[in-house]
Amino acid sequence: MSARVADNFTLHTNGRSGVISYSDGTSALDIPWEISGSSRYDLVLAPFDLRQWRVPAGQPIPRAKQKDILAGLRHWLASQRTRSDIDLPAEQQFSLQPCVWHHCHHTALPGSAYCAEHFDETLLGL
Ligand SMILES: [Zn+2]
Numbered sequence: 001m002s003a004r005v006a007d008n009f010t011l012h013t014n015g016r017s018g019v020i021s022y023s024d025g026t027s028a029l030d031i032p033w034e035i036s037g038s039s040r041y042d043l044v045l046a047p048f049d050l051r052q053w054r055v056p057a058g059q060p061i062p063r064a065k066q067k068d069i070l071a072g073l074r075h076w077l078a079s080q081r082t083r084s085d086i087d088l089p090a091e092q093q094f095s096l097q098p099c100v101w102h103h104c105h106h107t108a109l110p111g112s113a114y115c116a117e118h119f120d121e122t123l124l125g126l
Pocket of ligand 1: 104115117
């Protein structure tokens with residue numbers, strides 16, 4: 001799923017910041033980024049807003065598509081060996097902590113209060 005959109009991203013740099021452009025042929029979106037001040041990350045993306053397309057202007061992006069773009073962006077950044085604050089908190093490994101999301105029955109990612117799905121929900125906002 002993420003591989004399908006992984007090639008649709010382009011990094012544009014302007015000094016210490018820029019945008020990552022996403023395009024799927026009919027729709028387009030710019031995601032702003034900044035150079036991270038922390039050694040943990042290369043780029044800082046969050047909090048970001050995937051709710052509306054730039055093209056067609058102002059059209060809402062369905063939640064499922066937002067998740068697709070987020071997953072694709074994460075995959076693409078990994079392929080560029082770029083670390084960012086949207087990376088999942090740690091490698092997938094066994095954890096016994098429950099996700100704190102209401103009524104979620106998954107276990108949380110190591111180093112996070114949330115499972116992978118709800119980590120993405122917190123990135124995308126409510
Ligand atoms: Zn959860």
